[in-house]
Amino acid sequence: MNPTIDLLRNHRSIRKYKEAALPEAHTEAIISSAQMASTSSNVQAYSIIGVTDSALKKELAQLAGNQAYVEQCGLFLVFCADLHKLKGATEQHGQTFHHNTESFIVATVDAALAAQNAAVAAESLGYGICYIGGIRNKPQEVCEALSLPELVYPVFGMCVGVPDQEPSYRPRLPMQAVYHQNAYNAEQVAQGIQQYDDTMYKYYQERTNGQTLTTWSKGIADKYAKPGRAHIMPFLKARGYRFE
Structure with missing residues (x-):
């Protein structure tokens, strides 16, 4: 249809990288693209930590659940929701910084929007990317490793690097389960x-030579039948976030 849509439709998560650093010009292009993402009321309530140090990448890889590709990639980005800078700007003018659940949502969404811009920019330069939610497995340790101040928390990480694999395309939900016209349609979703x-059963069967015979909904059921990362709320409150 056009190069941008083709790029978006050909996204793959890359989990194996060649050992190659990104040129500084490419890093700057990716970050400047991230900065141009939409942001609520221009508050820009996020920060990005770029990690190139081998020892630090190794530490983060372990904290994220021993995901080797965090250590392999040329650049590991940690996208953080950042109310610390807004607090500083407010106090600079002698006013008291008030924040609540809405502020937390704004900062988290801002970080996510910036990240997706970065992902598209990186892929347009020929790099592969992979989001790393495992960065929230041990978020306090990540904060300490990256010297994150109060009111800053790591939302997720992103591997960026030269791909060393060509994974197959993973089918997505049909559009009818995602897009609704004028009103939500539960029957359409079902x-x-x-x-x-049916699609994913065949996908898993072919991808694993018959070793995995399951469906998408069964995977969702297994995942959400038990609590996940129950430590997140206490962690966020300890970071200074208020939910009211």
């Missing part, structure tokens, strides 16, 4: 999930 289960 039908889409049933269709997607």
Whole structure:
């Protein structure tokens, strides 16, 4: 259709990288692209930590669940929700900084929007990327490793580097399970999930030579039948966030 849409539709998560650093010009292009993402009221409530130090990448890889590709990639980016800078700007003018759940959402969404811009920019330069939610496995240790101040928390990481694999395309939910016109349609979603289960059953079967016989909804059930990362709320409150 056009190069931008083709790029977006050809996204793959890359989990194996060649040992190659990114040229500074490419890093700057990726970060400056991230900065141009939409941001609520121009508050820009996020910060990005670029990690190139081998020892630090190794430490973060371990904290994220021993994900080797965090250590392999040429550049590891940690996207952080950042109310610390807003607090500083407010106090600079002699005013008291007030924040709540809405502020937390704004900062988290701002970080995510910037990250997706960075991902598209990186892929347009020929790099592979992979989001790393495992950075929240041990978030306090990540904060300490990166010297993050109060009111800053790591939302997720992102591997960026030269791909050393060509993974297959993973099908997505049919559009009817995602896009609704004028009103939410639960029946349409249920039908889409049933269709997607059939698609993913065949995908897993072919990808694993018959070793994995499951569906998308079964994977979701297994994941959400038990609590995940229950430590996050106490961690966020300890970082100074207020939920009210």
